[in-house]
Amino acid sequence: MLIRRKFVQSIAWAFSLAPAISLVKADEAADDLKKLQGKWTSTSQEPDDSTWTFTGDKLILKAPGRSYTIVVKLDPSTKPHKSMDMNTTGDSDNAKNFKGKAIYRFVGDDKISICFGINDRPTEFKPKEDFTAFVFGLTRKK
Numbered sequence: 019m020l021i022r023r024k025f026v027q028s029i030a031w032a033f034s035l036a037p038a039i040s041l042v043k044a045d046e047a048a049d050d051l052k053k054l055q056g057k058w059t060s061t062s063q064e065p066d067d068s069t070w071t072f073t074g075d076k077l078i079l080k081a082p083g084r085s086y087t088i089v090v091k092l093d094p095s096t097k098p099h100k101s102m103d104m105n106t107t108g109d110s111d112n113a114k115n116f117k118g119k120a121i122y123r124f125v126g127d128d129k130i131s132i133c134f135g136i137n138d139r140p141t142e143f144k145p146k147e148d149f150t151a152f153v154f155g156l157t158r159k160k
Contacts (some may be wrong), residue, residue, distance in 0.1 A: 046094040051075065053124060054090075058156035070156055077104070092122075099123060101139060102132065128158040 054072040068081035077088040087107040094100040099121035106116045119139035122132045133140040136150045145153045 047092045050092050050094050050100065050124075051090075053127075054130070057159040058130070059159050060154045060156050069159070070154075096121075099141075099143075104134065130156045132156065 051072075051074075055074075056072060058070040058072070060068045060070060068079060071078045071080075072090070075090055077086075077090050079086040079088060089105045089107060091103040091105075092100065093102075100123060102120040102122050104118045104120055106114065108114055118134055118136065120132050120134040121140050121143070122130060123143070124130050131143050131153065133143045133145075133151055133153045138150075140151045143153055145151055
């Protein structure tokens with residue numbers, strides 16, 4: 019009986035921490051989203067620069083000949099890399115309602131690497147030869 023009581027107390031204690039853990043996770047996501055705010059440029063895998071503008075949880079991606087509006091959701095608690103869900107909105111003509119999974123990492127205050135997967139979330143920051151994963155190096159625009 020004593021063992022059962024200790025077990026129940028342990029479970030109750032663990033559940034009492036769940037809201038605090040969720041708040042920490044939400045704070046981390048908010049902090050990373052704040053770091054993303056503003057304009058970034060990319061020269062990765064493009065002949066011309068593209069511009070990435072983060073405002074709140076929205077990303078406007080402008081590349082030569084195309085433009086996308088994307089809603090981003092960050093989860094910095096995932097391991098081994100922080101994760102980002104990227105969902106295009108209905109006004110992105112050539113990729114309406116496309117949902118993609120990405121990983122990201124900040125490199126100082128003015129650089130970020132994003133690896134975007136077409137089918138699955140990438141596990142490393144490497145492009146795939148079959149074009150199912152793309153890596154973008156972004157630099158904050160001053």
